[in-house]
């Protein structure tokens with residue numbers, strides 16, 4: 001008996017080994033199939049390491065941004081459009097990770113796990129991708145950034161369509177600079193493969209006062225009637241939060257208009273770490289967001305080790321807080337949209353080789369960031385900033401609402417001049433568009449970021465206004 005069962009057991013060993021082998025094989029195939037057939041040696045997809053068998057990429061109007069012709073990847077005829085859309089289109093080598101030529105490579109080539117590259121061989125090309133952006137608008141925004149590095153994003157805050165996404169520095173993809181731009185020492189091409197809109201994070205500076213204001217509206221009952229003092233600085237536990245002005249005694253609306261640091265440091269202290277953190281949690285700080293297949297850099301807010309003085313600085317956006325520009329656009333978009341954010345989208349549609357639409361972007365609600373009443377109050381405050389402080393003449397006929405920021409940066413964040421921000425939106429019924437502008441080391445928010453925002457929004461009005 002004993003001998004028999006031992007023999008039976010011996011028979012099991014090869015059977016178990018065989019099954020285990022099958023599992024490993026299937027697992028390896030499942031996890032690597034994509035890499036095996038998409039690898040650069042596959043000549044159906046790549047020539048000399050460059051993606052060729054991909055479909056067309058067009059903008060929202062159908063203008064060609066990239067296509068395959070004569071076995072080569074070709075781009076828009078206009079140099080300024082090629083440069084301004086570099087980061088959304090991406091390069092054919094895959095250096096720009098968030099570009100659709102990389103992030104939507106499977107869709108563009110028509111590769112699927114089940115069929116492999118069968119369809120590509122059959123039709124000779126992949127699927128076509130229509131982007132949400134308007135190429136001319138991207139070019140205008142890119143030009144408006146002038147000689148500065150930075151980013152501009154514009155979104156329809158009712159639908160989520162990202163009509164403008166541009167990031168600088170960039171280069172003309174058709175005439176790639178001959179020097180080694182990845183290791184460029186001059187600083188001209190610093191972070192050139194990074195789409196700053198999706199992958200950048202910045203100190204928010206005074207744009208964060210919009211968030212402190214939201215928390216104040218929700219948590220401080222008499223915020224509208226409080227009068228607080230600004231003597232040019234607010235002292236907390238022996239340290240002080242400096243203000244750029246000596247604003248005297250002022251109320252909430254005026255304090256946001258003139259961006260008084262003393263006022264908002266005091267508001268942050270009244271709120272305390274718990275309430276301010278709860279507000280940032282509701283807005284999606286420390287959370288991962290995606291735009292289609294593109295992952296956003298995470299905005300971070302953390303007061304766990306903050307002193308009272310730190311809390312004061314956090315209230316004016318000058319603590320360890322970092323904000324991603326696309327996330328900031330979702331936040332101002334939510335204010336404009338009555339409190340609920342919409343999910344931004346970059347890919348408008350995907351059409352397969354037989355002309356069938358296989359994906360169509362639709363409007364999806366995102367986080368309920370603010371209550372309707374808080375959103376309405378914030379709309380009024382941001383409108384007051386433009387009307388009573390920056391001046392409507394800076395945004396002719398746009399009925400803009402917004403807030404500037406001049407974010408002081410530490411030397412390890414790069415440069416000594418502050419980053420200039422503008423976040424805002426138009427209240428015109430025919431122009432439901434929100435905008436974010438970051439000009440790296442640009443200096444003052446109102447002197448540098450407002451003109452960029454205005455030039456971009458004027459183009460938005462020209463394109464979509466009625």
Ligand SMILES: [Zn+2]
Pocket residue numbers: 230231232243244245246247248259260261262263
């Ligand atoms: Zn002040």
